[in-house]
Each structure stands twice: as C-alpha cells, then as structure tokens.
Amino acid sequence: MVIVAPLSVEFVLVAAGVSLLMIGAVATLMSGNVIKRLAGLLVCGAGAIASLAALGAGDGALIIGVALLFVYAVLGVALVVRLQEGYGAIEAPEIDAADADNDTQERVS
C-alpha cells in the first residue's frame, strides 16, 4: 500500500499533465482563431512542463521547458500582431483563403 500510493499520485499528476498537453495540442492544431491557437500552445507547453515535474525531472529540464515556452509565447504574440497587420484577420480559414487567392492570381498572370 505504501509503495502503491506514491506511484498513484505520480501517475495521476502525469496523467493530468499529459491531458493538458493533449487538450492544448488539439486546440493548437484545430482552432481557427490564431489567438486560440497560441493559447492552446501555451496550455500544451504547460502540460508538458507539469508532466516533467510530475515525473521527477530535475531543475535543468524544467528550466529548459519554461524557457522554450517563453520563447514560443513571444514569437507567437509577434506572429499574431504581424498576421493582423498583414491580413487584417486572425482567423486561419480567412488567411488560408487569402493565400489561395494569391496563388491563383499568380498562376493566371
């Protein structure tokens, strides 16, 4: 019983972290809105860091994880701003449609 209990807590924490990761991943890859994608990415990253922590990874690993998450967040915000400036939209379908139009126009010309 004593042996099982810590394993169970660890398992639950890891499972929670992985669930967060998967939810974030789905949101990142499926959302139409770019801001939601970014949010999903941050949730995904947070889930990964949480899982790492639950698995007993050392400080080094966690610091690397947090650093990566930070960089992704910064880049993501910059990208959202640039997309708004460039396309006037932050919905992925609209952006894809605008690119497809440009592709067609180039082919015709």
Next chain:
Amino acid sequence: MTPEIALFCVLGAPVLQALLVMLVPKPPGLRDLIHIGFSLFAAICAAYLVVAVYHHETAYIVLARPLPNVDLAFEIDPLGSMMAAVLTGLGVLHAVHAAGVARAKQERAPSRLLAFIALAMAGVTAVAFSANLFSLFVAYQALALAAFPLVAHRGDDEARPAARAFLATLLASSIGLFLPAMIWTYAISGTLDFRVGGVLAGRVDALTANVLLVLYVMGIAMAAIPPMHRWLPASSFGPFPALVTIQALAVLPAGGIGVLKVVTFVFGPGMAEAALAAQLLIVLVGVGMIVAALIALSKQDIRERLAYSCMAQSLAVVMGALLSLQPGQFAPAGLFAAALQIIALSCAAATLLMAAGTTAAITGRTKVSDYAGLGRVMPWTFAGFAIASASMIGMPPFAGAWAKLWLITAAAGSGLVWAAGLAAAAAILTFTHLGPLAASALAARAPTDAFKRPDGASILLAAPVILAAAATLSLLVSANALAEFLAPIWTGSAAP
C-alpha cells in the same frame, strides 16, 4: 588498337560525337561530317571487335564500381559484338540519311536531333556489350533518357504527351518490374554477372523462376510486349531520323537484345522451371504479333503503320528467346532465331523508315494512299522499300525469311506447333499491310505532282536506302557462319 581500346571507343565515340555536333552546329557541312565520321569510326571499332571475338580475344572494361559486388562493366562476347556491328554499320547509313533529311526538310534544331541520335546509339551499344544485369539496367535507362528528346523533338502539342508516354512507360516498367527482378536475382545468386548457362540455373524453384521471367520480360518494355508497348506508337510523332533510331537501330533492338541476354545468361537455355511462364508469354507475344499486324493494316499514316509492323517483328524476337527456355535440344534454335530476327528487323525496319523518310522529305507524302505510283518516280527508294517489305514478311531470300524459318523450327522442335502457327499468321498479316503497299508504289501510275523538291531525292537520301536493303540479303550468305559464331553463347565453348 587492342580490344579494350576498341570497346572503349565504340562506347565513347558516340558520346563525343554528340558533344561535338552540339558544339559545332554550323556550318552544316562540318556538323554532318562529324556525325558521319564518328558513326563510321564506331562501326569500324565494332567490326574490329567481331574479328577479335572470332579470334578468341576478350575484353572487359569497368567504368565505375558503384557498389561493392557490382561493376558498371562491359565486355565483348559473340552476341553483343555481332549486334553492335550490325547496328553501328546500319548507323553509318542512317547518319548519312539523317543528314540528308535534316537538310531537305529544314528540320528544327538539327544539331540536337543528331546529337541525341548519337547518344541513343551509344545506349544500344552499351546494352549490347553489358557484362552484367546492372550495366544492362544502366544502359537501358540511359537509352530511354537519350531517346526521349527524339520523341519530344518537335515540341508541339502532339509531341509532348507522346514523349511523356514514351518516357513514363519505359522508365516505370524498368523501375517497377526490371529493377525488383534484378534485386531478387542478386538476393538469390549473390551476383549480377551474366553467365553462360544462366546465373539462376539450379538455384530457383519453379514459382520463383516463373515470376522472375515475367518481371524481366515485362520490365524490358523496349521489346514492345503488350501491354508495355504504348511507347512505340507514341514515338511515331517524332521526325523520321528519330524514328529510324527508335524503331530500327536503338530502342526496339535494345529491347530484343535485353530479353535475349536475360534469357541466355540469367535463366539459361532449356530452363524447365520457367517453362510455364515462358509458354504463357509466348501466347501473349504471339497474339500480340497478330494484333499488331492487324492494327498496322488499319493505319493510314505510314509512320504508325510501320511502328506497329516493327512491333510485330520485335515480338518475334521475344518469341524466339522464350522458345529457348523450353527443355530439349531445340533450345539453342530459339536463341539463334531471336538473334537472326534482331538483325533482320534492324535491316528491314531501317530500310523502310529511311525510305519513308526520303519520301516525306521529297514529296511531303506520309499517307499510305498517297504512295501509289511513287516507285516509278523514285525507283531506287522504292526498290529498297519493296525488298525490306519482303524481308519483314519473311519472303526468301531476304533476312527475315531465315529468322522466321528458325523460329518455326524452334517452335516445332519444342513441341509448341501452335507458336509456329501464330508466327506464320503474323507473317501473313504482315504481308497484307506491306505487300500491297509496296506493289502499289511500284506498279501504279506515276503521280504527276510527286516532288516537293524540284531536284528529287539526293544521293544522301537514296543511297542509304539501297545499301540497307542490300543488307537484308546478308543472311542469305552468312547464316551458317553466324550460327557458328554465336554458338558459344549456348554451348559455353570458345568461339570458332
């Protein structure tokens, strides 16, 4: 000159020829001189190699070693040297004729045309002299790539899809079928080298042998076996010099040589394990010959008619090679029939296509119905046309007759009398699509408005046709000597 140097020259001279022709497009006289001169040099080297083989000399050159047990190697042997000599010899005539046609028709990009003709000749020579399956595969692919620009030469809306079909069929079949068969052979035998008696002899069970045979035969699509024959009618959109190269001197003969080499040196004569697949393929090939001859009859454009006629003749080569896999003492007869048929096909097809090219250049006529009476105003050209037609039909004393005779002998001797029947039926149908055509050209009233060019056919256009036609008589006197010369490939003993 040693055999090694001659072998190197016969392979390398056409490549150098192509480069020089591209670099020296003008004046046209110099370009044509280079083209004809190098063709002659290659033919002389090939003839030298025949003599060398006759005197039991050997030559083996390795150009590259891409894999540990696999060389890109070429060697002289009776079969390869004989084929190379015939093809390069005819190539000299074709070089003269191509120069003439290019001038007469003001052909577009003549340097490019002549350069790729030379590269295609290099490819077929490499196929003939290949020392192992890998070298055969490389030469085969190189030939397909070299011949592709010939089909695409005109660059118009007809030529482009035709060229795509040409390349796609040849490369796809070689990569999809021939290459797996090659890999399988390597896995079984540990080598890709050609061996008299067959590298697979005694190493494979019946299922493996049958499957491998189908893969090889279908993979060598240059032999125009249905359904891998699409490239042949597609190629008929090229200019006439290209057609001679593709259908008479390079691509189609390379297919026959490839099948012959695979059957002889990979399977070995009389390999009973592969007999079932061989018989099924003989049925396919026999039916293909008949259908091709029938389709030829329906075609009104001379290029398409001759393409299907050549296809029927090429399938006779394959039939001969497959007959050699039947167990029994007549196995070598099948090999000999196939070898004779390649020679006969090259001579006759070259003559017919050059004659058609001369006709198109001088009169602008490419429809079969417009050929009536042209023999009266172009007697030499159509004499050659008639002789070549007789050879294709299999009428003695022309080369085709000897080839058909041995084919029927091999079929009957192997107990496959029905195969002989199929070959005979195809010969009759060949008569129907070539015989009346030749007769009408010679016998009908001469047209009054025949010539597009006021001076008629120049010597450059007429002489090669006649000389190639004369070559169709060669087997009349040389058949026995040829049999003795080629005997080592099925007996394993040294050449006489």
Next chain:
Amino acid sequence: MSAAYVDLARAHAPLLMIMAPLIGAVLMLVTGTARVSWLVACAVAAAGAYVAMDFAAIVFGGYPQPIAEVGVSLFVDGVGVFAAALIAVAAAFVVSAVGASLKDAGDAASPLALSLMLCIAVGWIGALMARDLIAMIAAVETAWLASTGLVMLNSQRDRAALNGALRMLSWGGVGAAFMLVGAGLVARATGSFAIDVLPLAHIRMPNVAAAGAALIVIGLAVKGGVAPLHAWIAAALGRLGTTYALAIGALGVLGALSVLTRFSAYAIAAPEIGGSISAALAVLGSASVIIGSVQAVGARNLLRLTAYAGASQAGCVLLSVALGSPAGFAAALMQLVAFVAAALALYGGAAAGRVQSLEMLDGYGQRAPLASAAITVGALSLMGAPLTIGFLARWRLVEAGVGAGWWWAAGLVVIASLAGVFYGGRLVERMYFRRANIAYAGDGGVWRVALGPVLIVAIVAIAVGLAPSVLLNAAAKASLMLTGLAA
C-alpha cells in the same frame, strides 16, 4: 608550435563545430551591411565545415582522436560525426548561396537572416552532439525557432510567409511538448536522461520508455517533414522564395532527420523497446513514402514538390533506421546524403530564377542552363536513376531490407522511384521542351555567381554515385560507432 594548436583544435573539434557558427551568428548582429555580414558568415560557415570534415576524416580514417572534456555534456558518436559534417558543409553552401539574393531581404534584414541560418546549423549540430535528451531538445528547438524566425523574416517580401510561420510554430510547439514529455518518460524508465545509456540500461518500465521514445520520434518527425506530420511544410516553403527555402527545406529537414536517425539508433538498440520503436518507424516511414510520393506527383509548385519529395525521402530514411542493423543505419546515412544533395539541387536551381510554380520552369533550360542542369540532376536522383547518389542510397536500403526479410521495403522503394519518374520527368520536360512563357526573374549582376557553388556541389554530390567508396566506407564505419568515441 602550429602543430600543437592544430592538435588542440582537433581535440576540441566537436565544440568548435558548434561554437564557430554560433560566434558567426552573434557577429552578424554587429557587422552592419548586408555584403559584409554575408562575407563574414561565409568565412565562419566555411571554417565550421572545414573543422567538421577534418574531424570526420580523422574519425572514419581510423585515427581516433581523444576528445577533450570541457564541462559541456557532449557525446560524439559515429552517426553524429557523419551527420554533423554533412550539416556543416550544407550550411556553408547555403550561406554562400544567400549572397545572390541579399537584395531581397534588404540591408537591415540580411544580417539577421544570416544569423538565423547559422543558428539553424548550430542547433542541429548541437543536437547531434548532445549527451542528454534535454540538451538535445534544447538544441533542436533552437534550430526550429531560428527556422521559424527566418520564415517570419521573409514576410517582408510575401505575407504568406506568416501563415507558414504560424504552422511551424503550432506544429513545432506541439512537437516540442511531446519531446519534453517523452524525455521525461524515458528518464523515468531508465533512470537517466543520457542518450547513450538507453541501450545499456535495465529498463524497468519498458512501456513507459517505449511511449517516451515514440513521443520523441514524433516530435522529431514533425520537424523533419515526415508525412503525415508535415502539414507545416507546404505553407512554410510554398511561397518562401529565393534561398530561404534552401535553409529551411534542405538544412532544416536534414538536421531533423539526422537527429531522428541518431536517437532512433539508440532507442532501437535497447532490447526492451527496440522492437516497438522499429515497428513504429517502419509504419511512419512507409506512410511517408506513399503520402509524400502521391503529393509530389500532384504538386503544382516546385518548392512544395521538392518538400513532398523530401517527405518521401524521409520515409526511406525512417525505413532504413527501422531495420535496426548496422547495414540499415549505414543506408540511412546514405539516404541523408542523397536527400541533401537533391534538395540543394532543386531548391538552389529554383532560387536561381526565383521559380515557384511549375509554369515558371518552361524554357528554363535556355534561360538558366546551370540551374536547369542542377534541377535535372536532382530529379534524376529522386527517380533513383542509376549512377546517382539517389540510386545508391535506395539500393543500400533494399539490400539491407532484403537481408532482413523486409521485401515490402523494396516495394516501397520502387513506389518512391516510380513517383520520382513522374514528377521528375515533368520538370525535365518543362525545362527543355517548352518555350518560356514568362520573363526570366533571376537576380542579375555579378552576385548571381554566389549561387554557382551550391549548384555545382549538388551536381557533383549526386554524381558521387559513380565512385562512392569513400562515402560508403564512412557510412559503414559510422553505423558501427554507436558506442561513441572515447574521451
């Protein structure tokens, strides 16, 4: 005296291979003008390539050199040395090719672009030398984020690059998260983050370790453009243009596949999890070959066609690794060489004329002979035409596969080659047998020659298929050196 410095440099070669481009990347930020920064970048990249090639020659030439312990956790093995040398050389040529298109990015952005390219090289080389999984992931993400930044930088020329960057960020981020969790799971199961411990450790929880290794493989496969995880590649590369596609499509994908090969080699060598990792790689590789080939046949954009063909090639790499034998790993390394040669040829050839759509290739043979020759040779290599490096690499895969009884691998190679015939043949036909229907849009001026080296090298690399013994020996030795080079 100088010999002592040379020995010192050689003892620190792995570190130098990472530091040289890193220093170069920093220098870019202070050099100012575009041309000067390009020259400095070329010098630095060339130095890094020289160090890498020298190190590889020493290692595979049978003269093992002691490697200095410097407090940075480097672990140098055969695959790492081979692939790092390949990346360093490719980076040198990619950076040199940028000189032809500096006007595109403008004076302000060019140094930043060069810096990012050097960071890409640093990241992937660092990942190939990393001792532990976390360091490897950090290096991988350095390279990936630099790639994303490079794509974003191109948005000044075409806003579609932002869409590509968005997809790279999304997919790459998810991949990074997967890799982090995977590293944690592997460490939990083996007791260590160290890569070289994997084959030797007594794995108490094989399922956990296998799951972790699989997550790392997936994360790397995303970055390597392996189908069906390559949704980012079309948007990122399709409108990227000029030489940036070289950096992302050739260098970036090469790096990811190299790291994937190295990690998988260790994972497969672990007896408890090797079978399942091998099976996963085989499935993924097969899918990538088929999907990539089909997409390449249907592509109408040259850059996307090359990317999809790369996915097919990546599949062949995974199949080679999945075999789990030294012959398989050697075949994987040969596939990497074939991949980067073909990618440099095709992307470089496209960059010469700013070709994007296939229609722009019409008549290219007359307008840009060297570039067309490079594209032709690249297409032949993708077809697996004999005597090209592509044929050699595929033959090695088939040989290794048949030896292991994987006949279906030979079938997949045939499929990849057949597809190559179709899409490669299309390129050749357009370039040489159609008349140009648009004006040539390539860069003029003397700086255009900067593209020359990458095209020539690509042609030569593909022609290595004629005499490949040096490369074959190096790959064979590299595949046997998984236990690392002793310090």
